[in-house]
Amino acid sequence: xxxxxxxxxxxxxxxxxxxxxxxxxxxxxxxxxxxxxxxxxxxxxxxxxxxxxxxxxxxxxxxxxxxxxxxxxxxxxxxxxxxxxxxxxxxxxxxxxxxxxxxxxxxxxxxxxxxxxxxxxxxxxxxxxxxxxxxxxxxxxxxxxxxxxxxxxxxxxxxxxxxxxxxxxxxxxxxxxxxxxxxxxxxxxxxxxxxxxxxxxxxxxxxxxxxxxxxxxxxxxxxxxxxxxxxxxxxxxxxxxxxxxxxxxxxxxxxxxxxxxxxxxxxxxxxxxxxxxxxxxxxxxxxxxxxxxxxxxxxxxxxxxxxxxxxxxxxxxxxxxxxxxxxxxxxxxxxxxxxxxxxxxxxxxxxxxxxxxxxxxxxxxxxxxxx
Amino acid sequence: xxxxxxxxxxxxxxxxxxxxxxxxxxxxxxxxxxxxxxxxxxxxxxxxxxxxxxxxxxxxxxxxxxxxxxxxxxxxxxxxxxxxxxxxxxxxxxxxxxxxxxxxxxxxxxxxxxxxxxxxxxxxxxxxxxxxxxxxxxxxxxxxxxxxxxxxxxxxxxxxxxxxxxxxxxxxxxxxxxxxxxxxxxxxxxxxxxxxxxxxxxxxxxxxxxxxxxxxxxxxxxxxxxxxxxxxxxxxxxxxxxxxxxxxxxxxxxxxxxxxxxxxxxxxxxxxxxxxxxxxxxxxxxxxxxxxxxxxxxxxxxxxxxxxxxxxxxxxxxxxxxxxxxxxxxxxxxxxxxxxxxxxxxxxxxxxxxxxxxxxxxxxxxxxxxxxxxxxxx
Numbered sequence: 001x002x003x004x005x006x007x008x009x010x011x012x013x014x015x016x017x018x019x020x021x022x023x024x025x026x027x028x029x030x031x032x033x034x035x036x037x038x039x040x041x042x043x044x045x046x047x048x049x050x051x052x053x054x055x056x057x058x059x060x061x062x063x064x065x066x067x068x069x070x071x072x073x074x075x076x077x078x079x080x081x082x083x084x085x086x087x088x089x090x091x092x093x094x095x096x097x098x099x100x101x102x103x104x105x106x107x108x109x110x111x112x113x114x115x116x117x118x119x120x121x122x123x124x125x126x127x128x129x130x131x132x133x134x135x136x137x138x139x140x141x142x143x144x145x146x147x148x149x150x151x152x153x154x155x156x157x158x159x160x161x162x163x164x165x166x167x168x169x170x171x172x173x174x175x176x177x178x179x180x181x182x183x184x185x186x187x188x189x190x191x192x193x194x195x196x197x198x199x200x201x202x203x204x205x206x207x208x209x210x211x212x213x214x215x216x217x218x219x220x221x222x223x224x225x226x227x228x229x230x231x232x233x234x235x236x237x238x239x240x241x242x243x244x245x246x247x248x249x250x251x252x253x254x255x256x257x258x259x260x261x262x263x264x265x266x267x268x269x270x271x272x273x274x275x276x277x278x279x280x281x282x283x284x285x286x287x288x289x290x291x292x293x294x295x296x297x298x299x300x301x302x303x304x305x306x307x308x309x310x311x312x313x314x315x316x317x318x319x320x321x322x323x324x325x326x327x328x329x330x331x332x333x334x335x336x337x338x339x340x341x342x343x344x345x346x347x348x349x350x351x352x353x354x355x356x357x358x359x360x361x362x363x364x365x366x367x368x369x370x371x
Numbered sequence: 372x373x374x375x376x377x378x379x380x381x382x383x384x385x386x387x388x389x390x391x392x393x394x395x396x397x398x399x400x401x402x403x404x405x406x407x408x409x410x411x412x413x414x415x416x417x418x419x420x421x422x423x424x425x426x427x428x429x430x431x432x433x434x435x436x437x438x439x440x441x442x443x444x445x446x447x448x449x450x451x452x453x454x455x456x457x458x459x460x461x462x463x464x465x466x467x468x469x470x471x472x473x474x475x476x477x478x479x480x481x482x483x484x485x486x487x488x489x490x491x492x493x494x495x496x497x498x499x500x501x502x503x504x505x506x507x508x509x510x511x512x513x514x515x516x517x518x519x520x521x522x523x524x525x526x527x528x529x530x531x532x533x534x535x536x537x538x539x540x541x542x543x544x545x546x547x548x549x550x551x552x553x554x555x556x557x558x559x560x561x562x563x564x565x566x567x568x569x570x571x572x573x574x575x576x577x578x579x580x581x582x583x584x585x586x587x588x589x590x591x592x593x594x595x596x597x598x599x600x601x602x603x604x605x606x607x608x609x610x611x612x613x614x615x616x617x618x619x620x621x622x623x624x625x626x627x628x629x630x631x632x633x634x635x636x637x638x639x640x641x642x643x644x645x646x647x648x649x650x651x652x653x654x655x656x657x658x659x660x661x662x663x664x665x666x667x668x669x670x671x672x673x674x675x676x677x678x679x680x681x682x683x684x685x686x687x688x689x690x691x692x693x694x695x696x697x698x699x700x701x702x703x704x705x706x707x708x709x710x711x712x713x714x715x716x717x718x719x720x721x722x723x724x725x726x727x728x729x730x731x732x733x734x735x736x737x738x739x740x741x742x743x744x745x746x747x748x749x
Contacts, residue, residue, distance in 0.1 A: 004539040005374060005513075005520040009546045012383040012604050017550030020460055020557040027552065041535035043566030044552070061700070065677070065691060066534035066569050072677055076689040090549070104689060104699055142539055152728040226537045235540045 002141025007233025018090070026050050027094040030060055030079050031223050035068030037290035038238065038345050039110040040223050050093040057081040057097055069101070069109055077109060078102040078361040088182035090258050096186060098220055098363060111290075114215060117349035121211035123371065124360045128259040130336070131352050132191065132207025136250035136344045137225065138242045139172040139200045140235045146200035146243065147172050147234050149276050158248065161199045171200040172234065177226045179204065179221075189213075197248040197305075200344060207255065215349035237360050240343035241287065241298035247305065249299035250344035256355050257336035266334035273359035274314045274337060281312040281322070283366050286349045287354040290344040296343045307340065313333035373506040374520075377715065379605025386668035389460065398422045401459060402451050403595050404473050407440025409662035410717050412609065416685035422465040429453040429469055431535055441481055443527035449481060450474040455588045461599060468558060470592050483662075486587060489725035493583035496732045502632040502708070503520025503724050504563060504579025508622035508716045509597065510614045511544045511572045512607045518572040518615065519544050519606050530620065533571045543572040544606065550599045551576065551593075560593045561585075569620040569677070579627065582730075587721035590624075596599040612661065612715035613670035621671035621678065622716035628727055638706030645731040646686045646695050646709060652705050653684040653694070653732050660727040661715040668715045679712065 025049045034041050043062065051057050060138050064070030064077035079099040087094040100108040106144040121129070139147040148171030150156055164170050176193050183190040183204075188337075193204045204225075206217050221237070229236045241249040260269045262343045277284065282293075289295035292307070302308035306324040314323035316330040329335030357363045395437045400423065401416045412522055415434065415535050423429050436442030436449035451471040459466040473481040480487040494500070511519040535540050548565055555562035555576075563577040576597075594610070601608045613621040632641040649656065652739035663665035665681070674680035679694040686695035686709075688702040694713050701707030 004543070006539065006544050006546065009375070009544070009604050009606075010379060010383055011546075012387075013379075013552055014546045016383075016387070017460070017553045017600070020463075020553045022553065022556040025556050039532060040537055042537055045564035046556070046562060061692065061698070062535065063677075068531070072691045073687070075691050076691050161565060223537065230537060230539045230542055230545065233539050235538055265407050340712075 002143060002145070003233030004142045005233075006232075007231065013080050025286050027087070027090055028089075028097050030081070030099050031220070032062075032079055032099045033219065033347075035064075035109075035111055037113075037334060037347055039067075040219070041067055042223070042225060051084065051095060054081045054084040054097065056366075057084065057095075059274065060099075062111075064103075064230045069111075070103070074104055076104055078104075078106065081219070082114065084186065085186040085220055088185040089231075091185075096220060096223070098216055098223075113347050113349035113353065114212070116141070117215055118212045118351040119371070120353045120356050120361070123267075125211070127360055128210060129352075129356060129360065130208040130210055130257050130262075131348075131355075132205060132209070132255040132336075133214060133218050133297060133342075133348055134203055134205045134251070134253040134255070135218065135221065135238075136196055136199070136201060136252065136354060137227065138237045138239070138250060139175060139205075140237050140242070142233065143292055149201050155199050157246065158197050158199075161195060161201075162197045163194050163204065169199070170195050175225075175229055175232055175234065175236075177203050178203070178232075178344070179225050182224050182228055183221055186220065186224060188217050188224065191222060196250075198243070200249060201248065211352075212349075214352050215347075218348040221265070233245065238345035240295050240345060244298070248304045251299065251306070251340060252342040252344050252346050252348070252351070254339045254342050254348075254351055254355065256339065258360065261336060262334060264334060267329065270325065270329070270337050272333070274325075276358050276362060276364075277311045277323065277339070277355075278314070279364060280366075283368075284339075284341060284354050284358070285309060286366075287350045288346050290345060290347060295345060296341070299343055302340065314355050336348050373393055374515055374526075376514050376515070376602075377605075379433070379603065389738070392437075392718040396420065399459070399462055400429060401466070401468050403468060403592065404434075404451055404469050404471045405483050405591065405719075407481075407483055411439075412591070412598060413439055414489040414595070423456065423467060425720050426453050426456045426469075428699070428711060429456065429467075429560070431470075436473075436475075436481075441483075442475070448476055449476070450476075454486070455592070457558040457560065457592055460557040460596065461603075461620070463557075468595070469533055469651075470588055470591065483719075485719050485721035485725065486584070489587060489721035490584045492725045492728050492733065496582070496728050499732055500582060501702070501728055501732070502629050503578055503727075504581070504627040504708075505586060505590050505714075505720055505723075506577045506623070506625040507590065507593065507610075508568055508573060508575045508624065509606075509608045509610050510570070510615070511547060511601070511624055512609050514605070514607060518570075520572055527571045529618065530569050533573075534569045535566050541571070542567050544574070547600055547604055547606070547608075548574050548576070550604075551597050554596045554600055555593055558592065558596060560589050560596065562593065568622075570615065573620065574623060583724075584721075586724050587719075598688055599620065606667075610717035612667050612717060618676075620676045623671065623678070623712060624716050624718050624720070624723070625713040626711045626714050626720075626723055626727065627708050628731070630732070633708060634706060636706060639701070642697065642701070642707070642709050646697075648693065648730050648734065649727075650684045651736070652734070653715055656711075656713065656730070657681060659722045660713050660718050662717060662719060665726030667717060671715055672713065
């Protein structure tokens with residue numbers, strides 16, 4: 001069975017309970033990033049009021065020894081609400097709350113990249129940095145095999161699947177449709193979706209988001225995806241190379257622009273940024289997946305519309321380059337550029353922070369600067 | 372499909388057609404009680420002509436105790452005395468759920484009726500305004516007895532990714548949790564929160580803060596709601612403290628406690644005093660913390676899997692391997708509450724809260740227990 005048992009529980013029964021009125025009580029589901037830097041965790045609490053913003057929400061704590069974040073003898077970790085969204089699973093007035101994780105000494109947890117990202121974003125606020133991230137992912141059955149693929153086998157080679165339609169081309173579209181609607185309901189800035197090159201692989205895009213919002217919206221969009229897949233009984237994987245061989249990997253292409261780049265003659269600022277990026281390739285590769293580049297090593301081969309992990313390159317309309325300048329941007333001489341290096345399981349806080357440090361703060365060398 | 376009951380596959384649309392029939396003035400009241408095992412819940416329903424407004428409107432009833440391990444057939448009538456009323460999330464308003472105390476034929480409390488004595492203790496310590504919060508862990512099983520959604524005759528990947536997890540490969544049976552939460556909110560149970568637990572198919576919800584006798588009332592009703600929701604879905608909730616042997620977590624009912632003094636400035640001093648008293652009565656408490664005098668907890672309190680060893684008493688700030696844990700913010704703010712991590716998932720909350728209230732607030736070392744007036748011997 002490719003789908004989980006839980007997915008076969010009666011949804012009619014579930015609906016009857018979910019429609020019960022809840023008085024003036026509100027459920028707030030706190031969401032955080034665990035010790036792997038990729039996994040998401042969640043737990044719920046009841047509130048006596050409907051929060052109007054994340055500032056209304058109380059701090060909470062959790063057992064860090066169960067999430068690879070602390071030892072059992074000193075395991076309390078702190079959850080600080082950072083952003084709030086509507087809950088598309090339990091619906092209004094219930095909320096999803098993205099949180100910062102702090103250690104027992106109130107310092108950010110190792111995988112809490114948000115705190116530093118926020119500081120960096122505040123330093124360049126006046127340049128109004130915008131991001132758009134293209135999240136690719138693969139749907140797997142609970143047996144770990146891509147959903148819809150023949151068991152113990154492979155579908156026909158890539159070619160007909162990208163943006164395809166038809167039961168022989170698009171595997172699992174229900175997940176995509178449900179996820180899109182859930183993101184719209186929640187208030188996540190989802191700007192599009194499409195089927196990807198590998199069958200059972202899909203992409204959604206979030207943006208344009210300014211500054212810290214990019215990381216917030218992308219992490220919540222990922223949580224919603226995992227939850228939607230759980231309801232359907234399948235699994236979403238952000239592994240950057242789920243199937244070795246002649247099958248595409250999954251990335252998180254990151255589009256970036258500043259006010260200057262978006263205005264007349266902005267292409268100059270774009271080219272300056274790309275030049276700075278060219279001098280700091282290994283720093284960025286380390287920031288672009290949760291294993292310091294090891295995950296991306298399986299994906300950035302120079303084939304399958306990727307650049308080679310060892311070399312930096314840029315070009316107009318070039319999908320084999322590290323940085324692609326969209327053709328329209330090349331023509332209008334203003335706009336944005338696309339960094340194609342981040343892997344699908346990257347931390348968007350880490351990625352967006354790296355772009356700001358190199359392009360706008362003009363940092364050089366392999367280590368980030370301290371401010 | 373082998374893991375869900377046949378009943379759960381009856382047509383729910385058909386059921387809905389009947390359940391939406393109007394019922395006129397009459398009201399269904401479901402009486403709930405604890406049976407002779409001290410763990411099991413029973414229920415039966417009667418019609419009342421008028422919607423009860425308070426618990427006093429609900430009449431006493433009786434049942435056949437010889438069918439619930441509570442009496443001999445020759446003298447089997449037992450009394451059901453209503454003690455607390457809730458809205459019914461299954462048949463909905465105006466129908467009610469009513470938690471009852473069980474009395475024997477001679478009007479004395481049944482053996483597993485720990486509520487009566489708990490209430491006496493709580494009355495005696497009323498001025499301390501003692502609050503409890505209990506964290507009920509439980510495991511979902513298929514009706515084949517294997518944890519729900521585990522591979523047949525097999526095991527999932529080891530513990531690590533499941534605690535608070537999301538995704539079909541991490542969270543098994545979330546529908547139950549969601550529905551139980553809503554049912555509790557509707558019924559008026561003070562449900563505080565929920566989360567996925569460390570072992571896959573294991574979950575936790577918290578009830579509280581509740582003052583005194585309310586803790587036991589609310590926790591028992593929340594358990595009834597859980598069993599009933601699971602029944603609708605065709606799977607089973609078990610409160611067994613160690614459902615799977617080996618490198619799999621057990622299930623507890625961590626009990627958080629505070630008094631007015633502990634919650635106020637400088638309250639840490641009273642917390643530490645309470646912990647010292649508890650440290651001197653470890654064996655007595657262990658006997659009250661599961662329905663088998665400690666035998667159930669022997670399988671769970673090993674010193675591994677975030678438990679303290681059953682043989683030793685220990686306490687520490689933010690220490691999940693201790694018998695008593697003081698949460699870090701409490702250690703920092705020097706006031707708040709403490710967490711007794713010893714009670715097992717299938718404990719009787721009346722027995723647990725009574726033991727804690729008695730030891731911390733009433734017990735005196737220089738008096739024999741039997742000399743203390745009206746205090747039920749432990």
